[in-house]
Amino acid sequence: MKARIVYASMTGNDEDMADILEEDLQDYGFDVETSDVGFTDASDYLESDLCIFITYTYGEGAMTDEIADFYEELKALDLSGKYFAVMGSGDKTYGEHFCENVFDYEKAFKECGATEITKPVTIENAPDDEAIDLIDQAAKEMADKLHD
Numbered sequence: 001m002k003a004r005i006v007y008a009s010m011t012g013n014d015e016d017m018a019d020i021l022e023e024d025l026q027d028y029g030f031d032v033e034t035s036d037v038g039f040t041d042a043s044d045y046l047e048s049d050l051c052i053f054i055t056y057t058y059g060e061g062a063m064t065d066e067i068a069d070f071y072e073e074l075k076a077l078d079l080s081g082k083y084f085a086v087m088g089s090g091d092k093t094y095g096e097h098f099c100e101n102v103f104d105y106e107k108a109f110k111e112c113g114a115t116e117i118t119k120p121v122t123i124e125n126a127p128d129d130e131a132i133d134l135i136d137q138a139a140k141e142m143a144d145k146l147h148d
């Protein structure tokens with residue numbers, strides 16, 4: 001089972017999330033490829049069974065150029081038959097904009113016809129023990145659902 005994790009990270013928090021999830025999925029036997037959004041074509045998801053996007057949110061929900069470009073590429077894809085999950089790190093002091101870009105991407109994947117495999121995992125800033133548990137649980141859920 002192939003999984004592709006794409007992450008957007010300025011200060012490393014979302015990259016850390018991607019690393020944790022990658023290790024978890026490898027432990028569950030997935031063939032995982034992980035890449036920075038700036039060096040990835042959205043069409044790379046076409047090679048995977050499980051498509052994962054992990055992102056920051058900056059600027060009160062507005063997308064940075066790198067994730068806006070990827071978002072446009074993503075929306076042009078047909079991902080029917082594939083599973084997806086979104087995750088990300090934000091800051092609750094931004095109120096209604098907390099992790100807004102995670103939810104933007106959740107909507108885009110649904111519009112591409114993919115099936116959501118786990119609920120979005122949203123954490124605050126750097127992953128602490130509680131956040132790591134949430135990522136581990138999500139990975140387990142992905143494995144339980146995809147390896148019957």
Ligand SMILES: Cc1cc2nc3c(=O)[nH]c(=O)nc-3n(C[C@H](O)[C@H](O)[C@H](O)COP(=O)(O)O)c2cc1C
Pocket residue numbers: 008009010011012013014015055056057058059060061062089090091092094097098099100124125126
């Ligand atoms: C200028 C600025 C704007 C931000 N805007 C938001 C926001 O709108 N929503 C949110 O949830 N977090 C916001 N954050 C918090 C970051 O998303 C958070 O620190 C995140 O962990 C950064 O991830 P990264 O280390 O992967 O870049 C903002 C941070 C900065 C510095």
